[in-house]
Amino acid sequence: MRESLCLWDIRPGQKARVVKITAERSMHRRLLDIGLVEGTLVECLGESPPGDPRAYLIRGAVIAIRSRDCRDILVRKEE
Numbered sequence: 001m002r003e004s005l006c007l008w009d010i011r012p013g014q015k016a017r018v019v020k021i022t023a024e025r026s027m028h029r030r031l032l033d034i035g036l037v038e039g040t041l042v043e044c045l046g047e048s049p050p051g052d053p054r055a056y057l058i059r060g061a062v063i064a065i066r067s068r069d070c071r072d073i074l075v076r077k078e079e
Helices: 025-033
Strands: 015-021 041-047 054-058 061-065 073-077
Touching: 015 025
Parallel strands: none
Antiparallel strands: 015 041, 015 073, 041 054, 054 061
8 A cells, every 4th residue: 555645745747646634623624625635636736936835736726735734635646
């Protein structure tokens, strides 16, 4: 079985599936509202010049997520 990583471990051009969200209540709700639920495919599109935040393609929308919030999103890389 492949190991779980946090979303921040996924580099531009890589894809992953959401395994679990461990964020606290308000952030957890926001992530659910943008479509980050178990099984969702996420692709890292790139990062801002300073490196944080990164842009992710989630259910057809491009969403910027900060590193501290990505650490609460557990994923598995897609081959």
